Amino acid sequence: MPERRQEGNIGRIRQERAAAFRKEIFPYFRYVAQSGFGLVASAIAFSLLIGYVKLLRGVPESWPADWVGAACLLLAAFPTPLRTYLMPADSIFLLPMETNIYRHYLRPSIHKAIVKGTVRTAAMFAVYAPVYAAAPVTEKAADSRSLGLLAVMFAALGAWNAIAGWRERTLASSGLRLAVRSGRFAITAGAVFGLLLGPIVPAVIFAIAGAALCSACWRLGASHYVPWDRLIQEESAARRRWFRFLAWFVDVPEAPSRPVRRPWAAWVGKLVAWERRKAWTYLYTLTYIRGETFGAFYRLCLMAAFVLVAAQGIVVDTVILAVAVLAGGMQLSELGRLRAGENAFVAPLPQEGKASAAAFVGRVAGLAAAVFLSIAAFLPSAAENPLLAIVTVAACLGWMGWRVPRTISKRARNEDEED
Numbered sequence: 444m445p446e447r448r449q450e451g452n453i454g455r456i457r458q459e460r461a462a463a464f465r466k467e468i469f470p471y472f473r474y475v476a477q478s479g480f481g482l483v484a485s486a487i488a489f490s491l492l493i494g495y496v497k498l499l500r501g502v503p504e505s506w507p508a509d510w511v512g513a514a515c516l517l518l519a520a521f522p523t524p525l526r527t528y529l530m531p532a533d534s535i536f537l538l539p540m541e542t543n544i545y546r547h548y549l550r551p552s553i554h555k556a557i558v559k560g561t562v563r564t565a566a567m568f569a570v571y572a573p574v575y576a577a578a579p580v581t582e583k584a585a586d587s588r589s590l591g592l593l594a595v596m597f598a599a600l601g602a603w604n605a606i607a608g609w610r611e612r613t614l615a616s617s618g619l620r621l622a623v624r625s626g627r628f629a630i631t632a633g634a635v636f637g638l639l640l641g642p643i644v645p646a647v648i649f650a651i652a653g654a655a656l657c658s659a660c661w662r663l664g665a666s667h668y669v670p671w672d673r674l675i676q677e678e679s680a681a682r683r684r685w686f687r688f689l690a691w692f693v694d695v696p697e698a699p700s701r702p703v704r705r706p707w708a709a710w711v712g713k714l715v716a717w718e719r720r721k722a723w724t725y726l727y728t729l730t731y732i733r734g735e736t737f738g739a740f741y742r743l744c745l746m747a748a749f750v751l752v753a754a755q756g757i758v759v760d761t762v763i764l765a766v767a768v769l770a771g772g773m774q775l776s777e778l779g780r781l782r783a784g785e786n787a788f789v790a791p792l793p794q795e796g797k798a799s800a801a802a803f804v805g806r807v808a809g810l811a812a813a814v815f816l817s818i819a820a821f822l823p824s825a826a827e828n829p830l831l832a833i834v835t836v837a838a839c840l841g842w843m844g845w846r847v848p849r850t851i852s853k854r855a856r857n858e859d860e861e862d
Contacts, residue, residue: 453548596647604631726800764817809843
């Protein structure tokens, strides 16, 4: 009975830690949503879907469907992420229960990783299969084999990579672990290219023989039953990646915000007149440029510009531009909460100028972004419908030049009243 209780407690540890991690990061997603990241992600997904449908209607002869498909399937099958939620102290306090830790704590996570690897690779092949069958460069290869058999083989390849990823983690020698991982990559890449483009029977034999050979290499060196240090390091890295992503949108205690020099943009502060009445404008300009709020804003603009250049058609450009400008305005509105010049209280600066200075900085940044994105959107496609392009650009300039600064000013005044 005590052993069963211990097994149940071990099983609950991971569930409680996973729930605690979700509870820890969930409040930050409100700021991610306010930044417009969801809108931009939706716009990207929308443009990709439109491009995928257009591609299926007629794949160009010069489009490298073979290399693109092989690369996508390799990226789907090879990675083996594993969340364990282990902590540094676990290697001391939980080590006496190592056997039960593996059985009731780690093995469920490994099984989930295997299922995810299988589904991820099979889903990628399901997306690629219509292009594989229709593209001129792969049509002949697709006709010579069963797509159903390929789906099963790629699903099995994803599952094997997940299993191999765990066995690699248990190897004690870092050199052997790197060698086995490199061999797994070569086998996976060869199997993907062979299954898609080469003779099917030799490709299947190569995949099975390569997997068996790689599996045999796991027994060449010493291994840990539970690789505590390796799993703890990977869990710490996974947490850092999550908080680094959230730090793009909000100050996160786990990822402290630090001023960034950005010399390519800091020269803008020199354009502000060196006058007492422009002091708040100067402070807000440099604080914004060197902070993470500006980092999130310019990354969003660059990503949106890339999508706009890749998109085709004025309707698609209009939708993506509108979403990008709306999302950028939502990010700029955070300027109203920006603490510019927290030590400026030592200087006799008029506090009533803070809100207008924040609004001015937001207006300049917003208008510059609207012009930049409008050029990326309509420079190649405005001739299709000049009136739609003019109306859209005018709406974007009005949003960034009038509405967003009003929101920034209002938030800045509210912050001052709360202080």
